[in-house]
Amino acid sequence: MSEPQIGEELVRLASADNFRDVAGSGHPTADGGRVRRGVLFRSNELQLTDADAHSLGGLGITAVYDLRGAREVEAHPDVPVPGAAWHHLAVGGIPMDEVAALTTGEKSLAAMHRVYRAFVEEPDARAAFGALLTRVATTDGAQLFHCTAGKDRTGWAAAVVLGLLGVPDEVVVEDYLLTNTFSSATREKYLGLIRENLGPDKVEVYEAVMVADEAYLRTAYDAVAASYGDLRGYALDGLGVAPADLGALLDRLRE
Template sequence: MSPPPVDPAETQDLRTEMLRLSSADNFRDVAGDGYLTEDGVRLLTGVLFRSNELQLSHGDAATVAGLGVTDVFDLRESIEVEAHPDIEVPGSRWHHVPVEGIPMTEVADLPSLEAALDTMHRVYRGFVELAGARAAFAELFRSIAASSTPQLFHCTAGKDRTGWAAAVLLRLCGVPEATVHADYLLTNEVDGTRHKYLGLIREHLGEDKVAVYEAVMVADLAYLAEADAAVAEHHGSLEAYVRDGLGLSDAEIAALVGRLRPA
């Protein structure tokens, strides 16, 4: 007796379930479940992955290795890497491409919600305006463009530096802005770590500090809009930011898009 036909939707659900990691709760495919572009092209999955810091269990490290990941790009600053070094993914090479993130010394003394929001807005503008950030994102995108194997990039929470890189990639591929926004906000559905730290803040600093610190722990479209505003101000368009700001050639941009968008 032949087996019953497989429902594609069930297969997709299983694939998505297999990509969830208990020890890196913001690990996911950059292309989602195969996001559709504005012109109806479905992006390739299993090519690029994004994550929070790789404090992986042995089993999760093996799972990532099983996806064929050959390169891990760590966007964290040196102090973050030293505090929580990545667990090695068998068969992969680790690359340090640091981007300035949320300044922890500043966060430790946030006096108000307004100060927290100002910090986040400044961080996101820095992704576009700081030379070091541009150099790091250029290195990341060039490395992706030059590869033909699955790769992974991440920062600490997988929401800001990682979120900006993913948004740029999806936009270059022609994914609708609504989808880009929804993908960016998926981080907020991973609330275990955030609730843990907010609980500690509530316990040690008081209820009035929860809203202050929560502002630096969530993905917020207002933050993404700050980076977008910096792109418009300094470069005029996302394509010009990638070409002129990051220095990628037209051939490199085409190769980058080609990693996710089938011909």
């Protein structure tokens, strides 16, 4: 296995092991309410078994938003979810050639922090996240968004939604870090392949891009604070979500 292949194959090894409800078990909000379950779902890429595809169809999902780049989509197209329209809203992650070229854990960490800053600072990323929030607000039925691992692009989008809903910061962070639990078997299997094929010194290099880390999330929050003040300012001014659509989004997701 060559290093470029390692970069290209940073994908889930199971059928949607990071699929879950954005609401969790009904996350609490600052106003004493709860986030409504069964409305908005998140996932890693939809390399689904037939049984899993039909299970998702049974949830009443009407729209799937794929946040992956064109190369990722081409390499691993989603399995269709019955009854759901597929929409491509590309957000850049770490370019695969950059992943393959990483040589130290420090460089991996620096790359991850750049990615999270880009979620806030890059116009294309803001446009895609803005379109996601607007479509969720204005589309009927349950909806699902995902990227490749369901960790970074998806993790940031979920954190923004939960933060806008007034879910306490510590709950948002706990929810974000659940990726490390949901995807633990996949991650360990993949790191084992890296150890076997590239050597134990490469485990630290690639592990940093395979885990959710609160420090990454804080980097994005810091960028929001610097440019927009808070998440509401980020949504309205950075992502271009109309005030009425933001209100509709929050109404849909609050019990």
